[in-house]
Amino acid sequence: MLNKPEMNEYPPYYEGYVNHVPDGDLLQILDAQLKETINLLKDVSEEKSEFRYAPEKWTIKEVLGHITDxxxxxxxxxxxxxxxxxxxxxxxxxxxxxKRGKFNRFSLQELLHHQSLVRQHTILLLGSLDEEALVQRGRANGGEVTARAIGYIIAGHEIHHRRLIEERYLKSDNF
Incomplete structure (x- = not known):
């Protein structure tokens, strides 16, 4: 089981993402998240998937493309x-x-399929790393981070954006 990383394992700007992740087995959490995201968006129409809750904000498809990228x-x-x-x-x-992903040209189902494949890869990759690899420190985006922390950042990033979809898109009076 992957334990939550210590605060010294990632830059402070990722703390919100890591804190979003509930306690438990990270691999199971990542698998459950995928199902939750698919369930959340499966009934959204193509028209509604291009909804923006405010001008210059991303569409639901663009948010999903961003999560996947x-x-x-x-x-x-x-x-x-x-x-x-x-x-x-x-x-x-x-x-x-x-902007360059041009996610609105894809169907919502295609984007969910992309996310599913990427998530399956992430789960397999994380599950293949031993403890030594998981606590390995490296440098990315100007800061130091462990491999384990990256797994939690991935999970927390999806939680963050799924909450935004629920609150700002699906509950919008204009949706």
Whole structure:
């Protein structure tokens, strides 16, 4: 079972994500999250999936694309740091990734399928790392982080955005 990382295992700006993750087996949490996200969005129409709760905000499809892209990037960091990479891994500009991802051209079901495949990869990768690899420290986006912390950041990032979808999109008077 993967235990929550200590605060010294990740930069302070990730604390909110890590704190969102409930206690328990992280691999089971990640698997359950995927099911929760699919269940949350499965009945959203294509028209509604392009809803923005405010001008210049992302659509539901863009939020889902962002969650998936971020998990891809974090999984690469997880692999790299778990394998002992010592070079600084780059950050990324999420707004630019969403803009260039052009997620609204995909159906919501396609985007959910992409997220499902990426999540399955993340679970397999995390499950393959031994304790030594999980506590391995590396550098990414200007800070030091452990492989284990990255797993929790992935989970917390999805929780954060799923809550935003529930609160700002699905409960909006304009939805």
């Amino acid at each position: 971020t998990e891809r990037i974090m999984s690469y960091r997880l692999l790299s740091i778990g394998r002992g990479e010592k070079e600084m891994l780059p950050g990324y500009h999420d707004d630019e990734y969403v």
